[in-house]
Amino acid sequence: MWGRRTTAAMIRAMAVCFLAIPSGLFAAEPELRTWSSSDGRFSTEARLVALQGGMVTLQKSTGETISAPLRSLSLQDRDYVLQREDPADPAVALFLKARTEQQPLEYVPVSEFSTAPQRRIDYLAVSRDESRALTCSNLPAGTSFVWDPATGDKICQLERSGPLNAAALGPAGKIAVISDSTRVEVFDASTGKRRNTFPVPQEAQGEIVSLTVSDDAQWYIAITADRRILRHRLSDGQGLASPPVPHEGGGRSEYFAVGPHGQAVLMSSNPAILNLYRDQGDATKVETIRLEHKAEPHAAAWSDSMTAFACSKHQLLVFLKVDDGWKRLDPMWLRLQDVARMVIAPDEEMVVLQGDGKKIQIFDISTGDIQYAEEPEPHLPKVIGSSGLTLYASYGNHFCCWKTPYREQPKTVWFRETKELLRQGEFETLDRLAGLCLADPTPFSWGELSKFDSFIDALLAPVNLRDFGDFHAVKRTAKAKAWREKNPESIAARVLLAGYQINDAWHARGDGYGDSVTPEGWRTFHAGITDAKETLEPVMQGDDPPARAYWFLFIVAMAKGWEGEQMAPLLTAFFQRYPDYTEGHQLIAQRLMPRWGGEEGETTAYIEKVADTIGGERGDIAYANMTIDQLKFHASDKFFEETRFQYDRMIRGLLALARNPNQKSYAVNYGMFFAWVQRDKATGLKFYALLDDPRYEGRWKPWGYEGLFDYVIHWLETEE
The missing domain is CATH 1.25.40 (Serine Threonine Protein Phosphatase 5, Tetratricopeptide repeat)
Structure with missing residues (x-):
């Protein structure tokens, strides 16, 4: 191969879809260096002239030129050639990113700040775009602040007082919702001023146990202790309070998620059932999915294309809405115990789960990989940011944030950007x-x-x-x-x-x-x-x-x-x-x-x-x-x-x-x-x-x- 003329047939075959880079794109006169074949049997002194059609052209000190397939070179020589290519070419840039080493998966600190005069943080919420954080305390009673979680800058204090039992932020951090035993209050999260107040229905027994704002910021949705779904439209106050949700088997039911346009999911166990609720004007449509095998639900999440994620002790169950029917992906194995929180990333290619206080599990739907990261400060309860890449927690009156560079891992970049090239x-x-x-x-x-x-x-x-x-x-x-x-x-x-x-x-x-x-x-x-x-x-x-x-x-x-x-x-x-x-x-x-x-x-x-x-x-x-x-x-x-x-x-x-x-x-x-x-x-x-x-x-x-x-x-x- 070395010093011989490569056959025209080989060049044609290799050039069908190989990268063609004309000479002249390399830096000015490359140095004379030793080149070796991948098997170590051949070597020669030469300088790089061009890479074209997958063929490397070299020039010896005598002026003689030789050609060889790039893949026949040693790893060091292939690296040398690739490093001299045009980094502005998107194919070259992606290829070089994919060739980097995978880094250990970990969460690194981003910010930490005090929320004084709050003595402790009883409720913590983060907006879907993660631009705002809401901290609420019952010491002093009902004090609630909106923050920039990255810098620790205080945006405003909500104009309210008195005990509270749940809190949520709108998807862009512009709306804050607070509930107590008798009412749900809506605030402008930029100024702290109250926008509206909705009473909790008198027939509801028990306090609100889950509260959120829908992804389109049109509704607040809550679930009470007696399994009643409450929802009010934020624009005109139109409200809907369902009867207590019927429930088979007597199992637990506090597993709850909210999706676009105020859709909600409740999961029950014994037997395992997914109850899906959709707003239809003045009524709520209820659809039920019975799981095909025994499962003990622990957490749920929702996205645009997903009907529900349900998590049992060792399985992640994924249900997708396909046209007018349901599609369930094969069960995915979890090693976390008692998963309490889970998030679907906005691009719907990653699910992040947090449970037993030791590991964060990342399931990458795009690559099929399951990875674990050590959970920072495992003794602290966490909120997973909607990106799936950030964790938020509090201790005393201190707010903490961590982030993982998972999205920059070379395999993740390769799968995501290669598919995007095909999409485009x-x-x-x-x-x-x-x-x-x-x-x-x-x-x-x-x-x-x-x-x-x-x-x-x-x-x-x-x-x-x-x-x-x-x-x-x-x-x-x-x-x-x-x-x-x-x-x-x-x-x-x-x-x-x-x-x-x-x-x-x-x-x-x-x-x-x-x-x-x-x-x-x-x-x-x-x-x-x-x-x-x-x-x-x-x-x-x-x-x-x-x-x-x-x-x-x-x-x-x-x-x-x-x-x-x-x-x-x-x-x-x-x-x-x-x-x-x-x-x-x-x-x-x-x-x-x-x-x-x-x-x-x-x-x-x-x-x-x-x-x-x-x-x-x-x-x-x-x-x-x-x-x-x-x-x-x-x-x-x-x-x-x-x-x-x-x-x-x-x-x-x-x-x-x-x-x-x-x-x-x-x-x-x-x-x-x-x-x-x-x-x-x-x-x-x-x-x-x-x-x-x-x-x-x-x-x-x-x-x-x-x-x-x-x-x-x-x-x-x-x-x-």
Whole structure:
């Protein structure tokens, strides 16, 4: 490769969607330096001339020029080239941000100030835009101040006195609402002057237990101790007080949230029910959702596209309003105990939960990640800011604020901004970004797969809430088609579109058995799979198809039932080109199972062949990943008996994988799980010792239900 002329075919294949940067964009005369290949076998002294079409042009001191693919250079040399690119190019800027290191997730202090003459803060509220904070005290009785939480500047004192039992701020901090046992008062939060007073209905028994202002600032909504919903429109005083809300089972009911236009949700347990209330003129429409399994609600939140979030002891349940129906996402596992507060971020891509006083849990719907941050001052009760990034608390008469830089984490930035480029139809930028990823196939520091896989995954990410609204799956597919039409030669556009077409096909079919699929479902499924095949054909006919293109084509092959003659050339080419791309090998292994026409033992033999070909520790890791993928097809207690997989080799692979910080949690959970399946306590303890805090490191997979992880931890901690 070094010192040789690269073939025209290779250049054409790599230039399809690679970044093209003409010479002259680099700084003035680059220095003469040593360049090395990624495998360390070649090196030369030269200076950088240009990067174009994924090819780096170098000039030796003799004047001779040489060219090599960017991806063939050492990591240090790739860094050198990328650092000299045009930082004003949005593709380059995003790529460089994504290549930075993930930082530890923590909350850092933002502000702290005294609210004197208040002696203590009994009630604390923060506006939805987090521009204002309201502190209320019954010492002196009823003193209430509005603050700038970032600076500690006092905005005003509300013109009121006397005890209070609840307080809230409007979404922009312009309205303050205070309640006591007999009335609800509304104030101008800029001047402190009272705007209106609404009496609590005489028939209501007990004080107001929850109070808020709707997101459109048109209503205040409250719930009384006897389960009565109160609402008054702030503009004209029109009010509505519901009868006591009927409630089955006698369970608790104080779990409450308010959404746009004064919609409200009450959750009950025993049995678990979501009661949804919508204003309809002079009446309240009530809709009920019964949870499909036992759940003990602890907290709720609401956003534009979401019907409700409900949280049980170990599960986060997400209900979305899709057209006129409901859609529930798969349960998400929580390790927090007794979640008391939760917030949905304004972009609906993040849920933040606070519960047992040790950790803040962040569930990122966009990336599918679950992360934990140490909770500052865990003994203090907190308010989570609506952004999900800030925490507010008080002690005595001191107000405190902390913030986490989660949104600036490189993986979060990558997923968010890459999807936004597709939303906006920035196809040329996407092609340049994909080109950078194809030119440098090593993983990002926060990932496990190639950069191009991370690019595709960002656009195929777990569907966020907005994808069910203004940007649902049909529109995403249409965007990808528009990208392909604008640049038919784009590898990235075709691979992404094929992924969407496959997803759409399986959505139409459903995940049930074949006899449960409707004729229309089968028709749409087969049409979508055929579309995906045709979309991928030009990519596969090129000289350098990316691994993800093979992976999608294997899904097509399984759906179409391709036999040996059709599969053999594809398998041979894939095995030679990507021997350690385990995701593709997992699909092949599935295709070789008897349920899809394979012979008994073929899957096990294929997995062993792949692992042996890779060899060494990397082979053991590949073996562990591929065997774990087979778990979903077998009963766990008979897994090794039915498959004849090598338990010892799997454990070696998982122990090796656990040394990778990005894979540690995955490896440790599966290591403990399989050790428990084999009742191998000594091995289980090796993985257990790698846990930093067992309480927060359980994963939904492989355990399957909330109690098994805790049972196995108890088994490992108990002496025989």
